[in-house]
Amino acid sequence: MTVSHSDGESVEWAIREVAKATGLTSRTLRHYEQIGLLVPSRVGPNGYRFYGDRELARLYRILSLRVLDLSLASIQKALNNDDKDIATAMRTHLDLLKERQEHTAAQIKSVELALSALQDGTDMSINDRFAGIDHTDHEQEVRQRWGDQAWESSQNRRAAMTDQDRVTDDRRTTDVNAALIAAVECGVDPRAAEFQALVTEHYSWVTDQWPGRRPTREAYIGLAQMYATDERFATYYGGQHNAQTIRTAIQHWANAHL
Secondary structure, three states, rough: OEEEEEOOOOEEEEEHHHHHHHHOOHHHHHHHHOOOOOOOEEEEEOOOOOOOOOHHHHHHHHHHOOOOOOHHHHHHHHHHHOOHHEEEHHHHHHHHHHHHHHHHHHHHHHHHHHHHHOOOOOOOOHHOOOOOOOOOOOHHHHHHOOOOOHHHHHHHHHHHOOOOHHHHHHHHHHHHHHHHHHHHHHHOOOOHHHHHHHHHHHHHHHHHHHHOOOOOOOHHHHHHHHHHOOOHHHHHOOOOHHHHHHHHHHHHHHHHHH
C-alpha cells in the first residue's frame, strides 16, 4: 500500500511493495532493520513498516554494495562513513571481479575438458567429474530456509580463509559428497554402517559450512529433502535415484543421532 501525505510530496511504500520491487523478502528487510542497516521511515500501529524516498535511496546503495560480496557489517560501515569507504568497497569489488573472472575461466576449462572426455569415451576421475561445479550459488535458498545469519556466517568463514584454505575446503566438499555418490552407485544400503559412517562425515562437513551452530535434526533432514527435490542438487548427485537414496541415509542417521 502506497501512502501519500498531505504535503503532496512525501510518499511512503509498504514493506510488501518494497520487497516485491527489490526481490528481497520481508524477512530480509526486517533483518536489516534489526541490525540497524535500514530503518523504516515509520512503523504503523498495526506493525506495518513503511519506507520513504530517503530509505529507498539507502536501500539502493545497500543492494549496489551487496553485489561486491561484502558482509552486511562492512556495508553498514561504508554507508555510515564517507565516500572513501565507498571507494575502498569499489576497489575490493574490482579485485573480487578479477578473482571471479579467473575462477570462471578455470571452471570453463574444466567443463570443456570433461565434455571432451565424455565425447571421446575417456574415463574421468571423481575430482574431474565435479571440477566445474560452483558450490556457492545458493544464497537465496540458504537465506530463506535457514536465515540470514547462516549465509553471513558461511560467507565470513570463506572470506577469512587463505587461498590454500579455500582449495582444501573445496577438495573436502568434493570428497565428502563424492563418497556418498560412490556408495549409492556401489549399491550400499543407505542404512548400513558403511553408508552411515559417510553420513557422519557429511554432517561434520555441513556443520563446518554453518559456523556457529550445529544443524538440528529438522534442519539436516530439510537439507536432505532439498537434495532430492531440487533438480540442481539431484543432478549434482548423479540423478534423482542417487539423491533420494542419500536423503534416506541422512534421514536414518538424523533420527538415530540428533
